[in-house]
Amino acid sequence: MFLAEKKVQVSRQMIKKTFQEKGIPYASELSLKNIQDLEKVIDWNIENQVLLYRLSSNMFPWMSEYEFDDLPDIAEIRTLLARVGEKVKQHDLRLTYHPGPFNVLATRDSGVLEKTIKELRQHGEVMDMIGLPRTPFAKINLHVGGAYGDKPSAIDRFCHNYQQLPDTARLRLTVENDDKANMFSTSDLLEIHQRTGIPLVFDYLHHQLCTGGWSEEEAMLTAVSTWPKPIRPVIHYSSSRKKYEDELVSEVAHADYIYQHINLYGQDADIMLEAKAKERAVQRYLEEFAVDV
DNA sequence: CCAGGTCAAGGGAGT
C-alpha cells in the first residue's frame, strides 16, 4: 500500500542473524515503525470503509524471544496502540489475527506447545493494548494442526491445551477448517465447538478441498451457528489461484483477486477476503459485483 | 541501487 508516496509497511522483519546482532533494541525500533504505519493503515481503512482487517503477526519481530515490556519503546508503542484503539472504536472497525502455521495447539511436542501458548498470549496482549474486546469479535483464528494421521487424538489434545491458554488469547480463539482431505473439515471441528464453545470460521475454498462429507451450505450454516450472539460470524473467502490465475500452482494457493460472487446463504457474516492483492482485491470485488460492505 | 537468493518456527503433501 502506498500513501503520501512512501511505502506503508506493518511487518518489518529481520533474519535471525540480524536479531542476534542487533537484539531487542532493533526489534523495538522496527515494532515502533510498524505500529506507526498500522495507524496509517487504519486511517486508510476508515476512509475506504473497509471495516474488517487482519492484523499482521509480524508487527513485533521475534516477539517470542522477549516480552513486550522488554522493549525500550514500549511506552510510545502503548500510546500509539491505544490511539489506534480509539479510532477502531469510533468507526466500528473489527480487527482480527491469524497467527502463523507454527502455532500448533494440538501438537504432541511439549516444546512446541509452550511456544504456541506464549505466542498466542502475545497476540492477545497486543489486542489488549489496542483495547479490543476479549471475545471472538476480535478473533485469534487458528487451524487445529498436529493430526499426525489420528484426528480424534488431535482433537483431544487441542481441547485440553486450549484450557491452558490465558484469557487474553483463549476468550478470542476461533478455529478454521483445513484445506487438505486428511485434516480438519467443518464437520470435524463441530466436535471441538461442542466441547469448548469455540466458534468456527468457515473457509469456502478450504471446504472444497476438505468437505468432511458436508455440502458447502451445510458446513457454512453449521459454522455460522456456532457464534455467540450478538457477535457476527466471520467467514473466509478466496479464489483458487490454480483455477483462475495459474494452473501450474498447488490447488491450495490463493489467487490475487476474487473471481466469484460470495453466497452467504442468507446469513449475516463478516467476510475476510484472502487475496494476495489485498486492498486492491477488495476494491475490485466491490466494483465488479457492485455490493455494499 | 537493484535483482535474486534466502529466511525461525510445524506439518502435510506432491515430486
Place this chain on the structure above:
DNA sequence: ACTCCCTTGACCTGG
C-alpha cells in the same frame, strides 16, 4: 531428500 503451501513478504548480499 527436497519443494511448496499455509502465514496477507521482507531482508540482505553481491554485483
